[in-house]
Amino acid sequence: MILDGHRPESIAAAAQALRGGALVGLPTETVYGLAADADNDRAVAQIFTAKGRPSDHPLIVHVADATGIAHFAAEVPAFAQALVDAFWPGPLTLILPRRAGRAQAATGGQDSVGLRCPAHPVAHALLAACAAEGVHGVAAPSANRFGRVSPTTAEHVRAEFGDGLLVLDGGPCGVGIESTIIDCTRGVPVLLRPGAITRAQIASACGIEPLSKEELPEHTPRASGTLEAHYAPNAKVRLMDAKALQTGLDLLGADAAHLAVYARAPLRTSSAKVLLRRMPDDAAATAQQLFSVLRAFDDAGARLIWIEVPPATPEWEGVRDRLQRAAAA
Numbered sequence: 001m002i003l004d005g006h007r008p009e010s011i012a013a014a015a016q017a018l019r020g021g022a023l024v025g026l027p028t029e030t031v032y033g034l035a036a037d038a039d040n041d042r043a044v045a046q047i048f049t050a051k052g053r054p055s056d057h058p059l060i061v062h063v064a065d066a067t068g069i070a071h072f073a074a075e076v077p078a079f080a081q082a083l084v085d086a087f088w089p090g091p092l093t094l095i096l097p098r099r100a101g102r103a104q105a106a107t108g109g110q111d112s113v114g115l116r117c118p119a120h121p122v123a124h125a126l127l128a129a130c131a132a133e134g135v136h137g138v139a140a141p142s143a144n145r146f147g148r149v150s151p152t153t154a155e156h157v158r159a160e161f162g163d164g165l166l167v168l169d170g171g172p173c174g175v176g177i178e179s180t181i182i183d184c185t186r187g188v189p190v191l192l193r194p195g196a197i198t199r200a201q202i203a204s205a206c207g208i209e210p211l212s213k214e215e216l217p218e219h220t221p222r223a224s225g226t227l228e229a230h231y232a233p234n235a236k237v238r239l240m241d242a243k244a245l246q247t248g249l250d251l252l253g254a255d256a257a258h259l260a261v262y263a264r265a266p267l268r269t270s271s272a273k274v275l276l277r278r279m280p281d282d283a284a285a286t287a288q289q290l291f292s293v294l295r296a297f298d299d300a301g302a303r304l305i306w307i308e309v310p311p312a313t314p315e316w317e318g319v320r321d322r323l324q325r326a327a328a329a
Helices: 008-019 040-053 066-072 076-088 121-132 154-161 200-206 242-255 283-299 314-328
Strands: 001-002 024-028 032-039 060-062 092-097 113-114 164-171 180-183 190-193 237-241 259-263 275-278 304-308
Touching: 001 008, 001 154, 001 180, 008 024, 008 032, 008 121, 008 164, 008 190, 024 121, 032 040, 060 180, 066 113, 076 154, 076 200, 092 259, 113 259, 154 164, 154 283, 200 314, 237 242, 237 314, 283 314
Parallel strands: 001 164, 024 164, 060 113, 092 180, 237 304, 259 275, 259 304
Antiparallel strands: 024 032, 092 113, 180 190
C-alpha cells in the first residue's frame, strides 16, 4: 500500500504502524528504507527476515534530529559532534559507542550503533511523529532484498515486497546512493563506506583527515553496505573502459542481444537490440540515477550490463564503490 508521504494522515498512519511493531517503507534523500522501531527487537527481526539479511549485519538507526543521539549513543567524540553540526540532517552516518540496552537487535549485537538524521522532509516528518509516540528512532536499511539494487522510488519498494507493506511515497530520491559512513569509535574518523559527502568535506568539517578502513584494520565495526558483493542487479555487471566497450560492441556486431551499456563515452553498435544509456558527466547526477538505471536494465531483460569505469577522482568515489560491489556479485 503506497500512501502520499506529504499528507499528515499518511505520516500519522505510518507512525502508528511503527509504534505497533510493523514495518514501513520510508523515503530518504539517499534511498528508500525498510523501517522498524529500533528499540523493538521483535520488529527489527522482521526486517532481517523480509530482506533475507544475516541478523549479525547491522542496520543504521535514523533519528529526527541531533537530540536523538543521546538515546542510542554512550558518547560522542568532539570530531563526531563537528560532523553532526556540519552535515546533519544529511547523507552521513556516524558509528558511535552504543548505550547499553538500546537498539541491540538493530546493531547485530555490536557495542556500537550507526546513527543518521535524514534530510528528506517526509522522513523528518515521520521521525518527528514517531518521537512524539515514544519511538526514539527507526532502524532502516535499504528497502530491497539483501545484496540487490537499492530502491529510489516507492514503486521500487512495492516491486520488492508487494502491496502488503505500507510505503510512504516521497518521490524519487535526490542523492540516489546510500550515506557516507564514518566510524567514530576509535579516536579518529575512519571511512567505512563512501557516499555523497566526500573525504575532503569530512576533513574540512572536523579538522582530521579520515583514514580508510584498510589503514586502521583492527577492531573495525561491521557496517551496512560494506560487503564485497552488494547492490547487484539480476544481470551480470562488468566494468570496462571506453575503448574496451567499443571493441566489445564491434566484435558482437549485429548479433548482440540482451546487452545493456551505461557509459559517458559516445558508443556505436550495429545491433538494434543493445540498450545504450548515457551516463552523466557529473558524479552527483550519476549517483542520483544509478540504481534506477540498473533496475530498468533488469526490467528490459538485459542479461549482461557493461558500464564504463567512473573517473578516479574524489567526487566519484561513492559511485565507484557501488559499481565495484555490483560487479563483484
